[in-house]
Amino acid sequence: xxxxxxxxxxxxxxxxxxxxxxxxxxxxxxxxxxxxxxxxxxxxxxxxxxxxxxxxxxxxxxxxxxxxxxxxxxxxxxxxxxxxxxxxxxxxxxxxxxxxxxxxxxxxxxxxxxxxxxxxxxxxxxxxxxxxxxxxxxxxxxxxxxxxxxxxxxxxxxxxxxxxxxxxxxxxxxxxxxxxxxxxxxxxxxxxxxxxxxxxxxxxxxxxxxxxxxxxxxxxxxxxxxxx
Amino acid sequence: xxxxxxxxxxxxxxxxxxxxxxxxxxxxxxxxxxxxxxxxxxxxxxxxxxxxxxxxxxxxxxxxxxxxxxxxxxxxxxxxxxxxxxxxxxxxxxxxxxxxxxxxxxxxxxxxxxxxxxxxxxxxxxxxxxxxxxxxxxxxxxxxxxxxxxxxxxxxx
Numbered sequence: 001x002x003x004x005x006x007x008x009x010x011x012x013x014x015x016x017x018x019x020x021x022x023x024x025x026x027x028x029x030x031x032x033x034x035x036x037x038x039x040x041x042x043x044x045x046x047x048x049x050x051x052x053x054x055x056x057x058x059x060x061x062x063x064x065x066x067x068x069x070x071x072x073x074x075x076x077x078x079x080x081x082x083x084x085x086x087x088x089x090x091x092x093x094x095x096x097x098x099x100x101x102x103x104x105x106x107x108x109x110x111x112x113x114x115x116x117x118x119x120x121x122x123x124x125x126x127x128x129x130x131x132x133x134x135x136x137x138x139x140x141x142x143x144x145x146x147x148x149x150x151x152x153x154x155x156x157x158x159x160x161x162x163x164x165x166x167x168x169x170x171x172x173x174x175x176x177x178x179x180x181x182x183x184x185x186x187x188x189x190x191x192x193x194x195x196x197x198x199x200x201x202x203x204x205x206x207x208x209x210x211x212x213x214x215x216x217x218x219x220x221x222x223x224x225x226x227x228x
Numbered sequence: 229x230x231x232x233x234x235x236x237x238x239x240x241x242x243x244x245x246x247x248x249x250x251x252x253x254x255x256x257x258x259x260x261x262x263x264x265x266x267x268x269x270x271x272x273x274x275x276x277x278x279x280x281x282x283x284x285x286x287x288x289x290x291x292x293x294x295x296x297x298x299x300x301x302x303x304x305x306x307x308x309x310x311x312x313x314x315x316x317x318x319x320x321x322x323x324x325x326x327x328x329x330x331x332x333x334x335x336x337x338x339x340x341x342x343x344x345x346x347x348x349x350x351x352x353x354x355x356x357x358x359x360x361x362x363x364x365x366x367x368x369x370x371x372x373x374x375x376x377x378x379x380x381x382x383x384x385x
Contacts, residue, residue, distance in 0.1 A: 040379065047378070048371025049274055052281045053245070060248050075378065082382040100260040100267050107254035114250065179231055185272070197276030204238040204273065207231065211239075 035092050039085045042098035050078060050106050063114070077110040084109065163213045164206075171206030178203050234269045241273055290370045291325035292361060294338060298322075299376055300357045301350065308350065315347040319354070320380075330358050 051074060057063075058070040065073075084105050085092075092098065164175045173192060177183045178199070183191070185199040192199070237256060244252035260267035298319035301308075308316060322342060327334055335355050339345075365373070 043379070044372055044375040047375035049278055051371065051374060052278055053274060056277070056281050057245060057248050057250065057253070060246065063248050075374075078375075079378045079382050082378050086382070096261055097264075097267060099271070100257045104254050104257040104261065107250050107257060111250040111254065195276065195279060197272045197274070198279055199276070200238060200269065200272040201242065201276035201280070203235065204242040207235060208239050208243060 032089050035094055036086065036089050038094055039089065039092060039098055039102075040082075043082055043085060043102055046099055046102050047078065050081075050103060054078070054106065054110050058110070058114075073110065073113045077106060077113045080109040080113075081106040159217075160210070160214060163217070164210055166213070167206055167209055171202055171209060174199055174202040175206040175210065179207075234265060237266060238269055238273055241270055242277075245277065290365065290373060291328075292358060292365075292373075293325055293377075294319045294322035294342075294354075295380065296373055296376070297326075297354055297358045297361065299380065300361065301353055304353070304357070306349075306353060312347045312350050315344050315350045318342055318344060319350075326358060328362075330355060330362070 054074045054077060055070055058065055058073060059067065063070075081102065085102065088105075092101070161176075161180055164172060164180070166172075167175060174188060177188045177191065178185060185196045185203065188194070189196045189199045194202075237259075240252060241256050243249075244256070256266075256270060260270050298316050301316050302320070319342070322338075326338075332351070332355055335351050339347075339351060361369070361373075
């Protein structure tokens with residue numbers, strides 16, 4: 001045995017371990033820096049949409065705040081959002097898109113900026129259900145594929161179509177084409193020369209109006225469930 | 229009839245947006261983080277609402293600050309010496325808005341106001357970057373600029 005070559009010992013193993021640890025630590029730092037960069041890019045890309053959405057939310061009559069106050073709160077909330085992102089870099093799962101996560105943090109940050117200043121809570125489907133949105137847990141879990149089963153009686157479809165005909169033009173056209181004729185929003189967008197986003201918004205608003213109308217005439221989901 | 233769970237969640241999203249229900253908005257985005265179909269739907273709805281809100285961010289034109297331009301100088305590939313880098317660092321601290329019409333005389337006035345000496349190269353680059361940025365300050369660039377400001381402020385804090 002070559003005496004110049006030290007036998008494998010605890011001390012030597014310790015050196016190897018230290019080197020491995022240093023390598024691991026460096027790899028972790030590189031990975032965290034990469035994730036930080038991904039989040040910063042996603043934050044920048046989301047900023048304009050988030051700013052507009054948060055401003056619009058604060059400027060509606062529920063808050064009734066002056067524009068300057070809204071702007072200050074939104075800017076503070078977005079700055080806070082970025083700080084929280086930096087603090088949560090290690091938690092970020094980059095196999096998922098960052099956009100929804102950034103938006104979730106931003107809405108909670110704005111909520112804390114608003115008068116209630118409630119502490120942040122994690123999202124729970126049950127919270128939405130508690131707001132009286134019938135069948136939402138099943139919808140969230142995806143167990144009800146066709147929501148019309150949960151919300152509308154199939155035998156009343158013709159009555160519902162008649163109610164839809166009474167909606168304002170913008171909503172009526174989108175509802176009839178998507179809900180009754182089965183066109184996709186992209187097809188409707190093409191036919192009506194709208195963006196798909198506008199079609200989705202009009203469909204949701206049209207459905208909300210339709211639901212109120214149906215409840216008013218006693219065939220909507222709330223009328224059926226006996227809730228107010 | 230063709231209504232799915234995403235339509236129902238979309239209705240929640242629109243109703244929450246219109247009633248200022250921040251918590252429901254946060255919860256829906258939280259769910260969307262783990263549900264690509266919901267994320268896709270909410271992104272569509274957001275873009276639809278954005279069209280309606282178009283101009284909200286531009287209702288009040290964004291004015292450039294010296295710090296905005298300093299950020300651009302830092303990101304440019306131009307090599308500065310120590311003295312010039314110190315000037316850029318000093319500019320990065322200045323959040324005062326710049327006048328709409330920027331000339332070399334205005335830049336020299338800014339140098340004087342901030343007690344900066346020399347660094348002619350930085351002054352020329354500053355004017356060039358500011359002019360270019362002012363020319364293409366569309367809605368997307370405004371958003372990017374505001375995001376950069378938020379990032380800078382957050383880092384200072």
